[in-house]
Amino acid sequence: MSNTTSSTAKKQTYVTSDLIEKEVRKINKDDLFPAKLELELADKLKDRQLTKKQLSEILTRVRTQFEGALVEPGEAVGTIAAQSIGEPGTQMTLKTFHFAGVAEFTVTQGLPRLIEIVDARRNPSTPMTEVYLDEEHRVDVEKAKNVARKIRLTRVEDIASNYSLDYSEMLINIEIDLELLHDKGLDVETAKIAIEKGKKVEVTAQGNVITVNPKIEKIKDLQKFASKLRQMPIKGLLPIKRTQITKDPEKGEFIIFTEGTDFVKTLRIPGVDQTRIYTNHTYEISETLGIEAARNSIIKESMAVLKAQGLDVDIRHITLVADLMTATGDVRQIGRHGISGEKTSVLARASFEITVKHLLEACLQGEADNLRGITENVIVGQMIPLGTGAIDLMMNPMSQKDKKLAKK
Numbered sequence: 267m268s269n270t271t272s273s274t275a276k277k278q279t280y281v282t283s284d285l286i287e288k289e290v291r292k293i294n295k296d297d298l299f300p301a302k303l304e305l306e307l308a309d310k311l312k313d314r315q316l317t318k319k320q321l322s323e324i325l326t327r328v329r330t331q332f333e334g335a336l337v338e339p340g341e342a343v344g345t346i347a348a349q350s351i352g353e354p355g356t357q358m359t360l361k362t363f364h365f366a367g368v369a370e371f372t373v374t375q376g377l378p379r380l381i382e383i384v385d386a387r388r389n390p391s392t393p394m395t396e397v398y399l400d401e402e403h404r405v406d407v408e409k410a411k412n413v414a415r416k417i418r419l420t421r422v423e424d425i426a427s428n429y430s431l432d433y434s435e436m437l438i439n440i441e442i443d444l445e446l447l448h449d450k451g452l453d454v455e456t457a458k459i460a461i462e463k464g465k466k467v468e469v470t471a472q473g474n475v476i477t478v479n480p481k482i483e484k485i486k487d488l489q490k491f492a493s494k495l496r497q498m499p500i501k502g503l504l505p506i507k508r509t510q511i512t513k514d515p516e517k518g519e520f521i522i523f524t525e526g527t528d529f530v531k532t533l534r535i536p537g538v539d540q541t542r543i544y545t546n547h548t549y550e551i552s553e554t555l556g557i558e559a560a561r562n563s564i565i566k567e568s569m570a571v572l573k574a575q576g577l578d579v580d581i582r583h584i585t586l587v588a589d590l591m592t593a594t595g596d597v598r599q600i601g602r603h604g605i606s607g608e609k610t611s612v613l614a615r616a617s618f619e620i621t622v623k624h625l626l627e628a629c630l631q632g633e634a635d636n637l638r639g640i641t642e643n644v645i646v647g648q649m650i651p652l653g654t655g656a657i658d659l660m661m662n663p664m665s666q667k668d669k670k671l672a673k674k
Contacts, residue, residue, distance in 0.1 A: 280315045293325045299332060340656035342640070347583035354577040355380060373546075379571050383564060386591065386599035388549055393505075395532060397522040398542035404519040407511070413537040414509040414522050415451040419502040422495055425450060425457060431492055433485055438478040438492050452501060460500040503528040529554050552597050560597050564588040611635050613642035 281289075290308045299307075307328065311321065337343060358377040374382065374392045382390050397417065403409040423429075428441035442454055458471040461478060468479040478495065482488045505526040513520055524532075529550040533540050545551060546567055552560035568584045590605060591598055598604040606618045612635045616624040628635075637643055640650050649655040 278317065281318055281321050283312045285318075286311045286316075286321065289321055289325060293329055298329070303332075340653045342652050343586060345640070347586045350579055350583040351587070354572065354575075354579055357577065358571075358575050375571060375574055380568065383548070383567050383571070384587065384591075384600045386548065386597045386604065390547055392525075393527040393545065393547045395506075395524045395527045395529065395543065395545040395547075397524060397532060398539040398544075399520060399522070399537055400539045403537040404539070407520060409537065410511050410520040410522065412451060413535060414511055415501070416535050416537075417503055417506055417522065417524060417532060418509040419504055419506050420450045420452070420500050422457075422461065422498045422500060425452065425500070426496075429492070429496065431488060433488070436479075436482055436488055438480065438488070438495060440476045440478065440495075442474045442476060444474055450501065457500055461495070461498065464498050464500075465495065503531050506532075548597055552592075557592050557595050557597070561588045561592040564591060564597075609639070611637075611639050611642045613637075613645050614639050617641050617645060 287308050290304055290311070294304050311324070316324070355377060358380065359375075372392060373379075373394060374390070378391070397413070398404070399410060399413060403413055422440065425442055425447045426440050427443035427446070428439075430439045430441075431437075432439060442457065444454075447453065447457065454471050454474060454476065458469050458476055461467070461476065462469045465478070465480070468481070470477045470479075480488065480491050482491060503526075505528045506524045508525040510523045510525075511520050512523065527545045527547045527550060529543075529545050529547065530553075532538060533543060533554070546563075548560050548563050548567070551563045565581065565584050565588045568587070569579075569581060572579050572584075587600070591600065598608075600606065602619045607615060609615050609618075612624060612628040612633050616628075627633075635642055637646065637648065638651065640652065643650045
């Protein structure tokens with residue numbers, strides 16, 4: 267019997283250090299634990315003789331216990347997040363700042379930007395895009411300029427040096443500045459064809475003069491047409507008014523910053539690195555890349571605003587806000603038109619804004635409030651469902667035997 271036991275013990279195989287590291291990384295592939303904890307766990311397990319089954323059991327228990335310790339059951343995470351963001355928010359400035367490294371661009375920062383993010387504004391006050399370039403274009407300034415020319419909007423007035431109306435022939439003469447034209451990466455023929463297609467009119471070009479015959483009889487109508495013709499786009503993306511090329515001193519590559527954003531069309535331009543392009547327009551990210559990308563954008567933008575002001579807010583509070591804003595699959599604001607206005611509790615909605623309106627509507631529709639949330643329980647003076655108040659104790663003082671005796 268003893269010989270059999272000893273032979274079984276000899277056959278027992280223990281896991282190697284490499285396998286331990288691999289399994290620890292595998293159990294933490296979503297980076298739930300901090301990197302330091304992962305290293306510490308791997309080091310401690312290496313000191314022990316463990317079978318594969320034991321290692322698996324230990325790692326599963328460690329992960330389960332860590333998940334359980336992330337937050338106490340019944341903790342008021344929403345209130346803590348609101349306080350943790352709201353208190354530093356009182357110290358934020360109300361100014362707009364110049365974008366770092368780009369002198370001409372002003373970008374909304376501070377409290378106005380934070381309000382824009384949580385209000386999920388469809389049109390931010392200063393939309394901009396960081397356009398990173400692919401390997402072929404990122405190190406050559408001329409190639410970077412070519413990409414920028416394709417992005418930046420060029421109108422007729424941007425390439426014209428003189429603009430005159432011939433009232434006797436009812437024609438419009440546009441004198442082209444050839445230096446400006448070539449700087450925009452265009453030629454006279456391209457500009458002529460663009461006007462011809464855009465306005466569906468007769469256009470002729472002679473030297474650097476483009477003549478447009480709109481076949482209009484009234485002078486007033488000709489003047490109106492001429493005014494619209496000035497604003498006509500010839501090249502580039504309509505919302506992007508300006509571009510700025512800057513060189514990243516660390517990576518030695520050229521990056522294009524744009525004032526205005528058209529995320530989908532910018533992605534399609536040859537030379538753009540589609541894996542690194544970024545915009546501060548959350549809705550465009552949501553519509554193009556999906557709701558998870560929009561959630562990451564909300565977190566990134568909020569943290570950038572707070573860090574720029576020198577405020578240290580734990581990312582978990584921002585993550586909670588981002589999760590709440592994107593939980594339904596759409597970007598919703600935290601306000602009466604979004605999350606706060608969609609609460610099921612009548613009293614919670616009434617306590618936020620427009621009290622009488624909410625109460626009257628609830629009365630007319632015969633709504634009932636089950637008092638499940640915090641706000642409504644505070645209003646009626648009951649214990650709130652948090653901490654020890656989150657537990658309902660149910661007990662039966664009489665056993666089955668006692669019940670039978672009681673019936674007799």
